[in-house]
Every structure is written in C-alpha cells, then in structure tokens.
Amino acid sequence: MIDAKKKDVLIRDSNKERCVMLSLTPRERVLNLFAGKEVDRPACYSGMGNVTTAALEEMGCKFQELHGDAAKMARAGASSYRLFGYESAVIPFDLCVEAEALGCAMNPYDEVEQLLYPTIKEKIIHSEEEITTFPIPADLLERGRINVICEAIRLLKQDVGQEVAVGTYLLGPFTLAGQLMDLNDLFKLTFKKPDKVNAMLDRLADVQIGIGKKFYEAGADYISVREMGATTDVLSPKTFDKVIAPHLKKIFAGLPGNNILHICGGTNSVIKIMNECGAGALSIEFKNDMVKTRTEIGSGPLVFGQVDAYNVLVTGKSDDVVKGVLASLDAGVDAVWPGCDIWPTAPLENLRAMVETVKEHGANRWARKKG
Amino acid sequence: MSQAILDQLKEGVVNYDEEAVITAANEALAQEMDAHSAIFDGLVPGMVEVGRLYEEQEYFVPEMLMCADAMYAGLNILKPHMKKKEGSANGVVVMGVVQGDVHDIGKNIVRMMFDASGFEVHDLGRDVPLDKFVEEQLKTDSNLVCLSAMMTTTMVGMKEIIEKIKEKNPKCKIMIGGAPVTEDIASRWGADGYARDANNALKDAINMISSLKSIS
The missing domain is CATH 3.40.50.280 (Cobalamin-binding domain)
Structure with a gap:
C-alpha cells in the first residue's frame, strides 16, 4: 500500500524521468518541432491520406463509405495510430473536397469493386473566358463536404487528439484549377496567357485560405498544401516561379498555422523557390536528392520525407522499409513521411517497420540533433 | 524545294506554330508532294525533336501540348491525301x-x-x-x-x-x-x-x- 505522500513522490520522480528522457507524446513531438522547441527525435507521420485495408476490414466498411461520413472518416483517420503507431491522424482520404464545394461533381466509384480514389467527373469551367469569371459561392464554407471534414477533425480531437497530431490537407491552387477545368487547356493557357491563369489562381488561393482557416478553427494541428499538379515533370522552373509560387506564398502568408508545402517528383530544380513560399516545412518524395537540397536551402528549413509510398511501403519487404527509412534519416529529413498517400494495401508489418525504425534510430541519425 | 517544305513542317511543329504548319502542309499538297513523306519526313521528325527537347527539359508539358496542336493541324490536312496502306504499320x-x-x-x-x-x-x-x-x-x-x-x-x-x-x-x-x-x-x-x-x-x-x- 502506498500512502498519498509516497505516491506524490513517485509521480514527481516519473515526471523527472520524463523531463530527462524528454519523453514526448507524438503530438508534442510533431508540434514542438514547428514551434522551434526541443524534440527527442524526428516523428514518423504524414500530411497525406493513410488509411489501410486492414483498418477498413476491422471497421467492416468500404473505402467509398469514408468520404461523406464524419464518424467513419474519423475512425479510419485514427486507425493508423492504433494499428501501427503512426504519430498523426489525418483526414480526409480523397482530393476532391474543394472542387466539390466549388460546384464540381465527384465520382466516389460506389459501384466499383476495387478500391479507387474519387475523381472529379463534372468540371465547372468550360471556356477560357470562364477561368476568371467562374462564380465562387458566398456560402462556400458550408458547401460540399467541408463541414464533414470539420466534424471529423473535431471527433478526432476528442478521440486521439491528446496523443497524436491531427492533420488535414488542401490542394495547391494550380492542382485545384486542374480539377475545375480541362487540364490540357490549363497547361496551354499557363504558357500562352499566364496573366489570366495567375488571376484565376489568385482567386483560388483565397478559396484555400478560407477553407484552411475553417479547418484550423475545427482543431487541425497542421495542414499540408499539396501542389502536386505542378511537378517539375510538367512545368518548367521558370513557370513555377512565375505562375505557381506567387499563389502558394499568398496562402502561407494568409493562413496562420503549421503549414507544410508538399510537391512530388524530382523537385530539386524548384526547391529554392519552394523554400521561399513561406511554409513551416517542406515535404518531398524520394526523387528529390536531399543532399543537393540541403546544399541549396541549408540546414535551417524543416524538410519531411521521403519514403517511397508504393515501391517500398507496398511492394517492399520489411528490410526494404528499414533501408528506406534509414536512407531518409541519413539524408537529413526532420520527420519521416511517405512521399505520397499510403496506398491502402500496404502491409501492416511494413508500416510498423517504418515507425519502429524511426523510434529506434531517429534520435541518433537526426542531422539537426547532431548539430 | 521539297526539302524546304519538310523543314518548314518540322520547324512549325517544334516552334508550336500552327499557322506555319498549315501553310507548309498546303504548299506540300499544291506541289503534289507525297503526303506520306510530308508526314513522316516533316511532321514526325518535328515531334521527335520535341520529344528530345522534353527529355532535355527545355520543353515541358505546355510546350509539348502546343506542338501536338501544330502537328494535328498538319495531319488534318495531309492525312486525307495519304494513299492507303502505304508504309503504315497497319496495326x-x-x-x-x-x-x-x-x-x-x-x-x-x-x-x-x-x-x-x-x-x-x-x-x-x-x-x-x-x-x-x-x-x-x-x-x-x-x-x-x-x-x-x-x-x-x-x-x-x-x-x-x-x-x-x-x-x-x-x-x-x-x-x-x-x-x-x-x-x-x-x-x-x-x-x-x-x-x-x-x-x-x-x-x-x-x-x-x-x-x-x-x-x-
């Protein structure tokens, strides 16, 4: 039997140990890094979708059911933490939220057996004229599934919000524009009439700031802005600088919070511009040469990445995952993120290997910690 | 003379200049140049060059799409004049x-x-x-x-x-x-x-x- 006084000492001792060991909750680990406070090791989490088929089986529900149901979305969002110790809970799982709120029709593939991510089937801009005149509804923030996302964020905060960071994402203005109109036309206009495209993207940046603020008000701990439609495979660094970067800058200036800019592909030729956009951190995939990146932008900026979300996490063996994670750490990432959404069939043992490797080796191999 | 037209077709595609391609294609027909040759020795080498420029990262997707528009402008004029089966892969x-x-x-x-x-x-x-x-x-x-x-x-x-x-x-x-x-x-x-x-x-x-x- 322990008397009250003794118990108090025990608690204080364990608190002391906590301080010495700097044993943080995953949430603290994620948020302290953004705040510039001391952190024990890089966290292992993501700013992109990461539901697994294992979680869906456990929930007894289909992927399609998650997109419009806040309760299911929240449960699935918390599943990666519960199943393999991921240090975040991220919703939603598709990329159509903003386009839908703006009036596009989404296809959730309800009738399809296999697992597919929703796409936009009806666009709202059909001519060059409309790219600067298309209506933005006054009640945009009440439309589509925006309130579903907010409700799911609130549910996640109640459920696991003390332990892990709750994250969500927005599309970059150019990627969003590609859903609102024909992509071929958008690309050609980007070259032929950049001023018009800039005017369009400027409006979309305002849209994203509004939606992002609402997500933060609902309780999101961090937001990734995913501008994957503007990869270096498709647009020149010059175009990126003139047509993509100004609107990303606007978003990060107008949306206070822990923002991450994510772009996939070989981003070395634009990493300097990405770094000047004003996000709290950058997220890159394995095609980015991190050594070059650090030479370009220095050791200061937070960079997250760069585990191959498909060829390592889905089709690789546990050994490949360990190798991939160590390579990312050695390359100098500040948090281990997959380079994309985790494809749901990724085996749990691979995902566990990812998290465990970061826990075991993260502190020792972290370039920032080594000074 | 015909080499000049082939060069114009090629350059028109590379420079995403639809008007130049249309002019050259019409000129090819006016001079009774073989449509097949105009396509394969003019337009296609243009697109091959575009592919090279894309690989070298001098061109990106917007440029490639505009080159494709120029190429189609030429194809639309020349294709109806192509003799059947001639040199085609027939697949x-x-x-x-x-x-x-x-x-x-x-x-x-x-x-x-x-x-x-x-x-x-x-x-x-x-x-x-x-x-x-x-x-x-x-x-x-x-x-x-x-x-x-x-x-x-x-x-x-x-x-x-x-x-x-x-x-x-x-x-x-x-x-x-x-x-x-x-x-x-x-x-x-x-x-x-x-x-x-x-x-x-x-x-x-x-x-x-x-x-x-x-x-x-």
Whole structure:
C-alpha cells in the first residue's frame, strides 16, 4: 500500500524521468518541432491520406463509405495510430473536397469493386473566358463536404487528439484549377496567357485560405498544401516561379498555422523557390536528392520525407522499409513521411517497420540533433 | 524545294506554330508532294525533336501540348491525301487511361503518334473501367493494348487488366505507361512493353507488332 505522500513522490520522480528522457507524446513531438522547441527525435507521420485495408476490414466498411461520413472518416483517420503507431491522424482520404464545394461533381466509384480514389467527373469551367469569371459561392464554407471534414477533425480531437497530431490537407491552387477545368487547356493557357491563369489562381488561393482557416478553427494541428499538379515533370522552373509560387506564398502568408508545402517528383530544380513560399516545412518524395537540397536551402528549413509510398511501403519487404527509412534519416529529413498517400494495401508489418525504425534510430541519425 | 517544305513542317511543329504548319502542309499538297513523306519526313521528325527537347527539359508539358496542336493541324490536312496502306504499320491498337485516373495528356500524345503512323486506333478515353479494355480487345482483335496511369493509386488496376487480356488472347501485346510506371513493374505484371514517354511508346509498339507478324 502506498500512502498519498509516497505516491506524490513517485509521480514527481516519473515526471523527472520524463523531463530527462524528454519523453514526448507524438503530438508534442510533431508540434514542438514547428514551434522551434526541443524534440527527442524526428516523428514518423504524414500530411497525406493513410488509411489501410486492414483498418477498413476491422471497421467492416468500404473505402467509398469514408468520404461523406464524419464518424467513419474519423475512425479510419485514427486507425493508423492504433494499428501501427503512426504519430498523426489525418483526414480526409480523397482530393476532391474543394472542387466539390466549388460546384464540381465527384465520382466516389460506389459501384466499383476495387478500391479507387474519387475523381472529379463534372468540371465547372468550360471556356477560357470562364477561368476568371467562374462564380465562387458566398456560402462556400458550408458547401460540399467541408463541414464533414470539420466534424471529423473535431471527433478526432476528442478521440486521439491528446496523443497524436491531427492533420488535414488542401490542394495547391494550380492542382485545384486542374480539377475545375480541362487540364490540357490549363497547361496551354499557363504558357500562352499566364496573366489570366495567375488571376484565376489568385482567386483560388483565397478559396484555400478560407477553407484552411475553417479547418484550423475545427482543431487541425497542421495542414499540408499539396501542389502536386505542378511537378517539375510538367512545368518548367521558370513557370513555377512565375505562375505557381506567387499563389502558394499568398496562402502561407494568409493562413496562420503549421503549414507544410508538399510537391512530388524530382523537385530539386524548384526547391529554392519552394523554400521561399513561406511554409513551416517542406515535404518531398524520394526523387528529390536531399543532399543537393540541403546544399541549396541549408540546414535551417524543416524538410519531411521521403519514403517511397508504393515501391517500398507496398511492394517492399520489411528490410526494404528499414533501408528506406534509414536512407531518409541519413539524408537529413526532420520527420519521416511517405512521399505520397499510403496506398491502402500496404502491409501492416511494413508500416510498423517504418515507425519502429524511426523510434529506434531517429534520435541518433537526426542531422539537426547532431548539430 | 521539297526539302524546304519538310523543314518548314518540322520547324512549325517544334516552334508550336500552327499557322506555319498549315501553310507548309498546303504548299506540300499544291506541289503534289507525297503526303506520306510530308508526314513522316516533316511532321514526325518535328515531334521527335520535341520529344528530345522534353527529355532535355527545355520543353515541358505546355510546350509539348502546343506542338501536338501544330502537328494535328498538319495531319488534318495531309492525312486525307495519304494513299492507303502505304508504309503504315497497319496495326490495331486499343488504348485508354485506367479507371480512377482522369489524366490523359500522356495518352493523347501517344495516340497522336499512332494516328500519324497509320495505326487503327480505338481510344477508350480516360477513367476507363477495367473490363472495357478486355471487351474492346476481343471485339477489335487488336495486336496491341496500351494502358496509361498517371497516379500510383490507379496504376495497380493495370495488373488485373493484363492478366485478363493475356488469359483470353495470349498473342496480344500489352504496353503500359505513365509517370509512376517503372520497367520493373511492367515486367512483374507481365506487360510486353513499358513506355516512359510518347516517342518510346511508338518505337516499342512498332517493334512489338513486327515481331508479332514475323512469328505468325
């Protein structure tokens, strides 16, 4: 039997140990890094979708059911933490939220057996004229599934919000524009009439700031802005600088919070511009040469990445995952993120290997910690 | 004289100058130049150069799309004057972007090269249900099926299509392409070809069809 006084000492001792060991909750680990406070090791989490088929089986529900149901979305969002110790809970799982709120029709593939991510089937801009005149509804923030996302964020905060960071994402203005109109036309206009495209993207940046603020008000701990439609495979660094970067800058200036800019592909030729956009951190995939990146932008900026979300996490063996994670750490990432959404069939043992490797080796191999 | 016209066709494509291509194509016809030669010695080398510029990262997708517009402007004028069967690869191809994926730029570039080469093209478009590829292959008895995916999340659907087509028609060749596709994935899934870009897709397709014919 322990008397009250003794118990108090025990608690204080364990608190002391906590301080010495700097044993943080995953949430603290994620948020302290953004705040510039001391952190024990890089966290292992993501700013992109990461539901697994294992979680869906456990929930007894289909992927399609998650997109419009806040309760299911929240449960699935918390599943990666519960199943393999991921240090975040991220919703939603598709990329159509903003386009839908703006009036596009989404296809959730309800009738399809296999697992597919929703796409936009009806666009709202059909001519060059409309790219600067298309209506933005006054009640945009009440439309589509925006309130579903907010409700799911609130549910996640109640459920696991003390332990892990709750994250969500927005599309970059150019990627969003590609859903609102024909992509071929958008690309050609980007070259032929950049001023018009800039005017369009400027409006979309305002849209994203509004939606992002609402997500933060609902309780999101961090937001990734995913501008994957503007990869270096498709647009020149010059175009990126003139047509993509100004609107990303606007978003990060107008949306206070822990923002991450994510772009996939070989981003070395634009990493300097990405770094000047004003996000709290950058997220890159394995095609980015991190050594070059650090030479370009220095050791200061937070960079997250760069585990191959498909060829390592889905089709690789546990050994490949360990190798991939160590390579990312050695390359100098500040948090281990997959380079994309985790494809749901990724085996749990691979995902566990990812998290465990970061826990075991993260502190020792972290370039920032080594000074 | 005719070399000057061929150069104009080529340059017009490379410089995404539709007007120049239209003028040169009409001039070619006025001089009774062989339409086949105007396409294969003028427009196609232009597009090959565009492919090179894309690879060298001097051109990007917007430029490539504008070059494709210029090339089509020329093809529309010249193709009706092409004599049947002349030098064409005479293959039948079924192509499309797999379900769940609405990105069709790569597929459209590849399609254009097949069009120019005289293939009979059955373009299923984008976001195509998996079974539709199998049905269309059987219906057209095509020598070749080309599958495209731009996202990792949709690429996985290709595996099933390849299995189903090969099961019903083992002689049909299958080529897959798109940003996330790798040579390794193509060989693991049993595809006959893998194309990282449009030029590569066309060369591979012609090789495959000729090998098919030499066997049968």
